[in-house]
Amino acid sequence: MIASEAQPFSKTGGLADVAAALPKALARLGHDVTLVTPRYRGAPDGPVVGSVGLEVAGHWFQARLLEQPLGRGARALLLDCPELYDRDGIYYEAGIDYPDNPIRFAFLSAAAIDFAAQQATPFDVIHTHDWQGGLAPIYARALGAVPTVLTIHNLAYQGVFDKAWVPRLGLRWEDFTLGGFEFFDRLGFLKAGINFSAAITTVSPTYADEIQRPEYGQGLDGVIRSRGAHLTGILNGIDFDEWNPATDPHLPAPFDRERLGAKAASKRAMLERFGIAVTDQSLARPVVGMVSRMVDQKGLDLLAALAGAGAFAALDATFIVVGTGEPRYQDMWRFLSQRHPDRISVFVGFDESRAHLVEAGADMFLMPSRFEPCGLNQMYSLRYGTVPIVRAVGGLVDTVRPYNPKNGQGTGFLFSDYEPGALLRTLETALATFANKKIWNRLQKNGMRADYSWDRSAAEYVKIYTRLRPARTTRRTPASKGQRDS
Numbered sequence: 001m002i003a004s005e006a007q008p009f010s011k012t013g014g015l016a017d018v019a020a021a022l023p024k025a026l027a028r029l030g031h032d033v034t035l036v037t038p039r040y041r042g043a044p045d046g047p048v049v050g051s052v053g054l055e056v057a058g059h060w061f062q063a064r065l066l067e068q069p070l071g072r073g074a075r076a077l078l079l080d081c082p083e084l085y086d087r088d089g090i091y092y093e094a095g096i097d098y099p100d101n102p103i104r105f106a107f108l109s110a111a112a113i114d115f116a117a118q119q120a121t122p123f124d125v126i127h128t129h130d131w132q133g134g135l136a137p138i139y140a141r142a143l144g145a146v147p148t149v150l151t152i153h154n155l156a157y158q159g160v161f162d163k164a165w166v167p168r169l170g171l172r173w174e175d176f177t178l179g180g181f182e183f184f185d186r187l188g189f190l191k192a193g194i195n196f197s198a199a200i201t202t203v204s205p206t207y208a209d210e211i212q213r214p215e216y217g218q219g220l221d222g223v224i225r226s227r228g229a230h231l232t233g234i235l236n237g238i239d240f241d242e243w244n245p246a247t248d249p250h251l252p253a254p255f256d257r258e259r260l261g262a263k264a265a266s267k268r269a270m271l272e273r274f275g276i277a278v279t280d281q282s283l284a285r286p287v288v289g290m291v292s293r294m295v296d297q298k299g300l301d302l303l304a305a306l307a308g309a310g311a312f313a314a315l316d317a318t319f320i321v322v323g324t325g326e327p328r329y330q331d332m333w334r335f336l337s338q339r340h341p342d343r344i345s346v347f348v349g350f351d352e353s354r355a356h357l358v359e360a361g362a363d364m365f366l367m368p369s370r371f372e373p374c375g376l377n378q379m380y381s382l383r384y385g386t387v388p389i390v391r392a393v394g395g396l397v398d399t400v401r402p403y404n405p406k407n408g409q410g411t412g413f414l415f416s417d418y419e420p421g422a423l424l425r426t427l428e429t430a431l432a433t434f435a436n437k438k439i440w441n442r443l444q445k446n447g448m449r450a451d452y453s454w455d456r457s458a459a460e461y462v463k464i465y466t467r468l469r470p471a472r473t474t475r476r477t478p479a480s481k482g483q484r485d486s
C-alpha cells in the first residue's frame, strides 16, 4: 500500500484515516499489509528494515525505511528522506505547493516499488492512493506481473505538472498520450494511475457514478468512463477504536445508545472549551458543529452567502466550528464569532481533541459539501448521536438516510440544490425537529445503530485483489501467526 499521509504519522484529511484503517482491517481478515508513507517532520523513529537509493530528476536520493506497527499483520514503513520530507508542511507552505512535489511523490512510489523488488517473497498486489501515488503502476512494471489498484479519494487533486517532468521522472514519452498520462499537454499523476492500474476504486458508490459525468468529473470524466469497467465504489468505514463515544478519551464522560443522557456532559465541556458561557439557555439551545477543511468543496461558499445575509444571527442555534483552509473563510468565521461571541465560536487550526469533542458535544453536524467522495465526519457524527445535516451528494447520500416524519425512519437531513436557500430551509427544518425531544431522540438512536465498520469495506477490497490475483491471493489463518503470503 502506498499513501502520502497516514494516521497517526501525518494527516491533512480523510486519506490519513483510510490509509491507516484499511491495512488494519485487511490484516484482521488474514492478509499481511505493508504501507509505505513518507516520514514527515515530527513522525516517530523505528527499526530500519530497508533502504533504497534512486536517481530522480538528476539527483540521487537515499532513504531508509523505518518500521512502525499498525496492528497484527499490518505495518507502516516510514520513508525517511529528510531532504524531501522533513519540512514545515506536508504538501505546501504559506499556501504555496512545494515546487519539487513531482520529485517528492514520484520518489514515494518509486521507493516503495524498489523496496518491493528487494523482497524475497513478492507482494501480490500494489495498492496506491490519490495523485501522490499515481505513478506507482508505471514504476511497478519493474516487478513483472504484479497488479496495481488505485483508489481515488478526491478527483479535485490531480497532480498535473509541466511535461518537462516526463523524462526527469524516468517516464517514457510513448506514454504521453490521451490514453496514458498526458493531460492537456501536461503530465497528470492521477491520470497515470487511472490509465495504468489494473483496477480503480473510489470511496463511495455514488461518487463512482458521479465522476463519470462532466459535473463531477473535473475534466477526467471521459477517461474514467473509458475505464468504467474497472471502476468500483467502495464506501469507507470508520475506525471504531478511534471513534467510539463509549471509550473516547477526549470526552468528559462516556456515552452510547443506552446512556445517551451522558452526551450532555460533552456539550457542556465543548461550550466551555470554545468560550461560550454555560447557562441553562446555552445548554438548551441546539449546537450545530462543523469540523472541516475550509474550502469550496466543503460548502464554505454557501455558508459565506448565508453569513452575508445575516442568517446565522437570525437562527436560534449555536455554531461551533473547527477547521483550517482558505484565509477568507477563516476570517469570515473569526469575524462572525467576534460579532456573536455568545453563539458562534471558531477554532482555526488542526486539533484532533477538539474535533472529537465537537463530534460528541454538538447536537447536529453540518456538511453542506459541493462534492464529497465519501466524507468521514458524517459517519463519526452518526456514531456520536449527532444528527448530520448534509448535501445529497457523493458518500453523504450513501451514508445519511433522510428523516421521514411519517414513520420516524432516517438518520439525518439532506438538501439537493447547491444554493443557500436550500441549505437554510434544511437547517430550519432540523432546528424545528430538535424542539421535539422524543422525535429527536429517535433520530439520534437510528443513527447510532448504523454500522459503517471497516470489516465490510475491507472485504470488498479483498474481492478486487482476488479477482486480479486469483491464484496468489491466499490467506493466512486469521487466528494464527503466519507467513506473509497474501
Ligand code: ADP
Pocket (backbone or CB within 6 Å): 012, 013, 014, 015, 017, 291, 292, 293, 322, 323, 324, 349, 350, 351, 352, 355, 374, 375, 376, 377, 378
Ligand atoms: P476530507 O478528507 O475531504 O477533508 P473527510 O470527512 O473524509 O474529509 O475527512 C476529514 C478528516 O479530517 C476527519 O477525520 C476530520 O475529523 C479531520 N479534520 C478535518 N479538519 C480538521 C481539523 N481542523 N482539526 C482536526 N481534524 C480535522
Ligand code: GLC
Pocket (backbone or CB within 6 Å): 013, 014, 015, 018, 153, 154, 203, 236, 372, 373, 374, 375, 376, 395
Ligand atoms: C478525500 C475526500 C473525502 C473522503 C476522504 C477519504 O479527502 O474529500 O470525501 O472521505 O478522501 O477517502
